[in-house]
Structure formats: structure tokens, C-alpha cells
Amino acid sequence: MSALDLSLRGQAAAIAAGEADAAELLDAALARIEERNPAINAVVATFPERSRAMLAEAPDGPLRGVPVVIKDEWPLPWRAQRFGAAELLAKTAPGESGPYRALRDAGAVIVGVGNMHELGSGSTGNVSVYGAARNPWDTERCPGGSSSGPAAATAAGLVAGAVGADGLGSVRFPAAYCGLTGLKPTFGRSAMAGHHMEAVTTLIVSGPLCADAADCRLLGSTLIGEELAAGDASGLRIGVVRDTVSEDVTPEVGEACGAAIEALRAETGGEIREIELADLDAATLAAILIINGESLGGVSPERLNDLDPDISPINRGFLKYRMLLPAAAIAQAARVRTLMRRRLAALFEEVDVIAWPTIPAVAPPLEAPLVELPSGTQTADQANVRGAALANLTGIPAISVPVGLGSESLPIALQLQGAWGADALLLDAAEALERANGRRWVDARSPLAQTEPAGA
């Protein structure tokens, strides 16, 4: 087995113990990208000499010599971000972003830039200036977005971990579609410097995408700058909501997530409590309005009249539509945020985590990203966002954990949301769920990740 097929922590440990050569590992990652990436379009830029320079200068940190991919959302010293788009409505330039510095200081080696849904505006990953990214479980399916490339790269075994960003579920959706574990940290904890919305966003965070919770703990600790120490999820109080987010899902998603919640309860010796969480639809819309309002700063009508022709038609139209959003609605969205934060603060006195499906259906086809739900046919974006936006609106952390494979051998995932600062508890709970499932779903590998190397 190649060292590249070890876990993120396994690679770090092997290098530290002298059992793996970091230079060989980097070459293996570059070769793996060359071999497998054409099928999934996950990595949109490599820079071998820059990567080798990072390795040569890597400090003796917890990720020394470990190759990782970073989303096209932050600048690198040698490359400005493109945000998956022909042009950004914000000024960008190469530079040392927060995630770059965090990775560099941990000794990690950035081996490539990950594709993303254009302008971060979709949950599917099928729209990008680089072309659609594809799901390693089925290359005709969406990998999820907007962190499509980081997820697909990790699920295809190009790297063992990647950095994404989550403004309305953009780490959790691709983690769910690609069978990975994805952590959306508490707002403000993880490195964000250099993001073109850093000064105005109140929703977006950086977060890790890895095979399992232990790797997310390692990469998440790097992004946060402090150890997310392993603890104990014993006696976990699991809140479940009987609402659209948990009930308007496909039968296979409902069954897998229901079984996972019960398995988590049994593994932790905890309890399941039904809770009320009203106005979730309003919370979802509030998050959408706030993030669109925040990204309007500095955008003039003249600028919108001179958009690059290679911006996708859907984003051209939506960029203009959002200029018409009423200020009263954005102000009301801020009040809904206050309302939901207070409700959650009260709920987290009663439960430790709130659990519901990350996605209501498995990854849809790239050509037609629609999902068939009990309520009818919907776009994947419409259906997905209602389960994710609450965490971004209120600032709480959330994690997506693989809990099964559907009838088409596509991943199903459960989301756990915790109180502010409970990032480590979510990882503890995710590890308990892995134990309960015998690590069956976190150890499952996509067909592309099982590809034999050429000449083998």
C-alpha cells in the first residue's frame, strides 16, 4: 500500500517516525493527481516547485510533509483565488492567507487548489469556470458544493485531507455526497484571513474535509490554531426535530440516519429527546439574505453591467436579482438570527447535539441536479440548504458524518450540530458513531479511490 493511502494522521505519523519519505509522498500525490484527476476535475492547479519549496521549508509541525488540497477560495503567495469564477466582484491578489499560514506552520504541503462551485453559490459543484467537478463514487453525479474539489480530491485518494469553506453548508454538502467527514467549526474559530469577504462575512468559516473524525480533528486543530482535544461523548443527549429537515427526505436517507441516531445513542449510553425548533424555514431564508447582503458591498450597477461573459447565466441573473432584495427583509433576517440564537441557547441546555440528515437525498446527476422527495421534485440546492443554514446563521458548529450507502451505492450522511465552542464534542460524537458502525462507512472507499495505479 502506498503511504498516500494512509489516513492524514497516518501519513503524518509515518513521516515523523521515518517510515515514509515526505518527498516521495509528495511525488506520489502529484502522480495520483495526474492519473485520477482527469476523471473528476477536482484539482484545478498544481505547482510542483512551490510544493517542493513548502516541503523543504516545512517546520516540524503536526502535519510535516503531509500533502493537502486547499479550496480556490483563499489566496496563496503565488496565486490569487478565483472563487470558481471567470471573475470576482472583489479585488484579489496573491498573498499569505490564514489557511495557508496555518497549513504552512503545521508543516503541511499544499499540493493543489481544489475546484469549487462558481462564486460559492451552489451545493452541487456542477457549475465552475474550470468545468464541473465530479463525484468519485459516480463520475456522472454531483460531488457537492461549494467545496467540490477538496471533497472529490479526498474521496478519490489524491490527498487524505483538504481545506474547504462553509457559508451555507459548503463543507458539509460535499462531505456528505462524497462519503467524507466534514467539520464546520464554530464561527470565528478557524483561519479566514485573506478571504475576499473576511471583513464582512458573519457566516463563512474554513473547515476540514477528511475520511474520518480523527483526521478532521488533526486538520481542524491546525485551522483553529488550538488542539480540539479528544474527549468523551458518554451520556450524549441527542435532540431530534420532527420537521421538514428530518422528514422530507428519501426513505433510504431517513432509515440510515434514524439507525445512526439510535446507534449513537446506544454507543454513548445516551438518550434521544424530541425537541421543538420552530421557524426553520425563516432561519434558512435569513441566512440566505444575510450572506447575499454581505457580499453586495462594493458592487455597483455599473460593475454588474460589465460582468465577464464567462460568468454562468444563472449567476449573472442572480447577481443582478440580489441587488433588488429589500433592505427590510435583510433587517428582519437579523432579527430572526437573534431569535434562533436564543432558541438554540435554550435548547443546548437540554441536549448536547441536534441530529438530522445532512442531505435529504444522495448525490444527484450532474446534468440535472434535482432530488425526488416526499414533498415532490426540488432542486438539490433548495432541498439541501434547509438543513445547513441554521449553523451558519447562528454561529454554531456542525459536522457531517457518513452513515450509509444508498441503493445506488452513493453516500448518506448524518449531521450533528452542537453549542458554540462544542467543536471537539462533535468530533467525539462522530468518533462514537464510527465505533458504533464498526468504522464501516468512514472506511468505505469510492470506486475511483480503489483504482489500481497504471502498470500495477
Added chain:
Amino acid sequence: MEAADRAEQFIPVGLASLRIEADEVDLAVMNAAHQMFWPAIRALLSLDLGDLEPERDPDLSRAPQ
């Protein structure tokens, strides 16, 4: 008020007031977005949150005070 709900009036009037140009494709996308969001925006605006005490200087990394 009913007239303002209709995409065919709201969108052209809004664009014209801001001097934003739009072609047929832009308008089709905007109409679809409007049909999706506008009923929800009206529902949001109808929520009675007048008595809700604002959270001053909210720190989103922490529970509200």
C-alpha cells in the same frame, strides 16, 4: 401591493431604477429566483418580531448573552 408582487413588474422596475442592464437570459433567471424567494420573503416580513430585544454587538462565536 398585489402588483408589486408580480415579477414582470417588480424586476424591470427595480432594474431600471438602479440602471442595471439585463438580457432575456438574465430576466429568466431573475424571474425564477423571484418566484422562489418572494413568497418566503413576504412570509419572513410578516413574522411579528417587534418585541424581540435586539442582541447588541453579537459575538457569533459564543452563545447570546
